[in-house]
Amino acid sequence: MSESRYDIRRFHDFLAGRTRGFTRRDLLTITAAALLPGTPDVSTVADGPIVKPLPPELFRSLGTNAETRWSALKDQGYYVPVDRFFVRNHTSTPAIDADTWSLKVTGTGLRGGPVHYSLDDLRRFPSETRAVAVECAGNGRGYYTTQQGQTVSGTAWQLGAVGVARWRGVRLSTVLRHAGISRAAVDVQPSGLDANFVSGGVDLGPVRRPFPVAKAFDDVLLAYEMNGVPLPPDHGFPVRVLVPGWIGIASIKWVGTLEVSAEPLFSPWNTQFYRLFGPEFPAEGVPIDEQVVKSAFELDPGATVPAGTTTRLTGRSWSAHGPIRRVDVSTDGGATWRRARHYGDTPGGVWQRWELDWKPAAGTHELLARATDVHGNSQPDTATYNTLGYLFDAVVRIPVTAA
Known part of the structure; x- marks a missing residue:
């Protein structure tokens, strides 16, 4: 049940x-x-x-x-x-x-x-x-x-x-x-x-x-x-x-x-x-139903990455409904998207690690990751509001600086 x-x-x-x-x-x-x-x-x-x-x-x-x-x-x-x-x-x-x-x-x-x-x-x-x-x-x-x-x-x-x-x-x-x-x-x-x-x-x-x-x-x-x-x-x-x-x-x-x-x-x-x-x-x-689909970059908001050289962005995505089928990443605030590469074993299919190579120009950037599981559940742009703040599933915007 x-x-x-x-x-x-x-x-x-x-x-x-x-x-x-x-x-x-x-x-x-x-x-x-x-x-x-x-x-x-x-x-x-x-x-x-x-x-x-x-x-x-x-x-x-x-x-x-x-x-x-x-x-x-x-x-x-x-x-x-x-x-x-x-x-x-x-x-x-x-x-x-x-x-x-x-x-x-x-x-x-x-x-x-x-x-x-x-x-x-x-x-x-x-x-x-x-x-x-x-x-x-x-x-x-x-x-x-x-x-x-x-x-x-x-x-x-x-x-x-x-x-x-x-x-x-x-x-x-x-x-x-x-x-x-x-x-x-x-x-x-x-x-x-x-x-x-x-x-x-x-x-x-x-x-x-x-x-x-x-x-x-x-x-x-x-x-x-x-x-x-x-x-x-x-x-x-x-x-x-x-x-x-x-x-x-x-x-x-x-x-x-x-x-x-x-x-x-x-x-x-x-x-x-x-x-x-x-x-x-x-x-x-x-x-509350099962947990929702989420994605996270393995870096802190506000992090600094080297400009003009290739940086390997990594992260994890997960869903209580089933394994992750794909993860799309944007490095320009959602204007364009690229599909991340899955890597590593996934015992139990609990979450999926992924990576994407990126060569940023100097300046500020906004990273986004959107996951979709095997049943088609995906992350929306905006989470449905509730007063106790449960089940936030929207795509999270992560600011970074390339210098």
Whole structure:
């Protein structure tokens, strides 16, 4: 089941009062508090909410979050190295002892009572390694303001809130079968062990977001390794959920509980947050579909390149709908376009690296890249506005100087 179809069905359940875990009264409370996703009360964030070093040549620091600089990915291969992988935290990275950690699987969708799994227990199950992209739904949000002149709320990401890694873990379906999932189960909801999310004076509890049992049995992974090493603290140590193709919030970090329910589940993270609101959408909002098509140059906006000599421009393009078929690049602000060359392996078909040789004259230039996936989805000139700044898919204009 696709994310959008699932969310539409669950939102109808929610409006009809058939869901559990989050009520219409709760929704009114957080709406009245004017919550902004990704903007917790200061009281919930300790000094240094991110554990790993954030050197400015690798990251743009954004409070509880840090986005990868695209210049830091040039010549780095297909997978984003752990030390360059973006960080999206709702509060701060928790310190968890792997020796005492356990995953609790519980709920009305099990045939018996709760089951607990240690990290060693999960490692005893057959493992699987997979290339998966994690991308924040707000990736590119800053361009609604800087490129389209529109006001949005939330973290002003450029395009660095995405990364592809090689994840190893156990299939969630394996664990659910072992725990005794029943035929009555309809939803699975993982909850994180980071601090409760508090904003507008309202404690919303642990970060959590449900998905259907059908998705759980399709391709969801409980990952304990990233690029061949144990999960680092900022990326979910000791275990995180990976939900391929869905927006990043579905891939809960530091997972501590899996609720398997015979009733539809809901949480703030698929009612008030991670929905599309705005003048082109109904008042109740529209569920976020899969991520959109995007392209990024592996250089920083405002970079300087040598004039009069050939420069090899490189970049990456990706789409949640399927592999990238072609990438067209303009070096003159969109007046003319040339097709970029694909290069390198594409494990899992997650994103495509590309390159184009360019001999610029001295002066200022504007670079654009437009990708098209195998299903014909392409990047528009303007992204559809929504007040929370999700799913920016327009062609991004990158200024550079040749000198």
